[in-house]
């Protein structure tokens with residue numbers, strides 16, 4: 292444990308809380324406390340969070356909030372909103388909150404108010420989106436754009452892909468959106484096979500404009516476009532079909548993009564926080580600029596709450612400390628996100644990057660090793676599908692896996708309300724089953740009339756007993772609107788931020804991803820036979836694997 296944290300007086304208190312609560316069943320906590328649900332739930336923006344099904348009591352929660360406060364969370368929160376360079380390994384502020392800020396205050400970075408530039412880019416994104424949607428923006432042959440292909444990976448893909456899928460009903464009047472991320476050419480190949488170059492627009496989304504996969508896919512797209520439009524390298528016209536969203540406009544320009552094709556953002560927008568910037572252009576094209584503003588407004592509402600609410604009444608802080616509680620004291624290695632909404636099918640993947648790229652670290656900001664168990668594995672699938680796949684392990688497996696159920700209370704198509712009720716019933720039932728479980732005693736009563744022999748009965752009861760006491764949060768949201776989705780995303784962004792602060796991490800760099808990128812460049816040269824295979828450069832396993840790969844592919 293870092294010195295600052297290990298010396299804190301309440302840590303032994305938290306340990307005592309754990310010792311008390313690890314053997315306490317939540318069923319008993321509920322039966323002793325008629326107001327538990329009321330106390331352990333809150334509404335923010337349009338979201339209602341019930342966190343009563345957690346293995347906590349007032350003392351444990353109070354100590355967790357003490358932990359948050361003593362870690363300097365309130366100061367760190369203010370430092371983020373006001374543009375301090377909290378990303379200390381890259382010397383940058385972290386200002387995705389400014390991208391959705393609509394108030395009158397300046398947000399200063401290096402003595403410059405960044406709000407005018409943000410407003411200008413917001414307007415450019417809105418104008419471009421509307422021009423494409425209305426048909427004012429035409430392709431080279433004068434036809435309206437029908438298909439928009441976003442080429443990007445990581446944060447330059449996951450946010451826009453998840454949001455456009457989640458808000459599909461709002462995107463019915465706009466062009467059709469497609470997302471190319473993987474460098475595997477089958478992805479882009481399959482998408483382009485069905486498209487017409489004359490009516491297709493590409494957005495190359497890359498903060499750095501150097502990402503290998505994105506540049507490879509962009510090159511493939513441009514070749515397809517030029518040949519489809521009958522253009523040669525020197526010809527103009529492709530510019531109406533290719534845009535760039537980047538924090539490196541000069542790199543895009545060096546690749547032939549003109550100013551009017553480039554939508555910029557800034558170094559202080561992390562890739563995994565970039566959907567609110569020009570990286571959100573495909574979202575605005577899909578759902579329209581007004582709905583895109585609503586998305587931002589939902590996030591801004593959550594920002595206001597996060598920035599001003601006391602820690603104990605603060606939704607992101609509550610989720611954060613609960614996560615730390617299970618990770619540290621119950622050694623929970625993973626956390627499941629279970630949206631009971633097919634539209635949110637990509638939310639777990641989006642949150643994987645947000646959370647695991649931010650807090651999948653063991654070194655603290657000051658360079659010392661963290662003695663805390665830090666970022667858990669984030670995973671999940673929409674309900675009810677997951678119920679028929681992995682819930683068995685959540686109910687009866689070894690580990691405690693805290694779950695977030697995200698349930699939309701209304702449905703976009705009233706004629707299918709009954710089916711939606713099945714969905715809701717399943718979400719509530721799973722949370723209840725996880726918490727209550729089924730005891731041996733209950734099973735004995737249930738099976739009393741069966742014709743089983745005592746031995747068979749004993750065996751069956753052993754298998755059917757469910758320990759319960761498995762924690763979950765339930766986030767109830769009204770119909771999935773842009774505003775509601777904006778609030779959900781910001782809620783998780785701030786949760787991850789709080790956990791990073793408490794763990795002492797820099798949540799805004801991702802050095803762990805770099806080594807693999809460097810090695811891939813060298814290995815690519817070897818595969819392309821531009822560099823000879825050099826045993827001194829690789830471990831024996833990699834060397835043998837590469838040699839075999841080259842041989843099997845016929846170049847050995």
Ligand SMILES: O=P(O)(O)OC[C@H]1O[C@](O)(CO)[C@@H](O)[C@@H]1O
Pocket residue numbers: 444445446447496497498499500501502505562563648801804
């Ligand atoms: O937007 P870029 O610069 O192409 O980067 C794509 C992604 O690659 C990463 O740097 C690392 O995988 C992510 O953080 C980022 O979202």
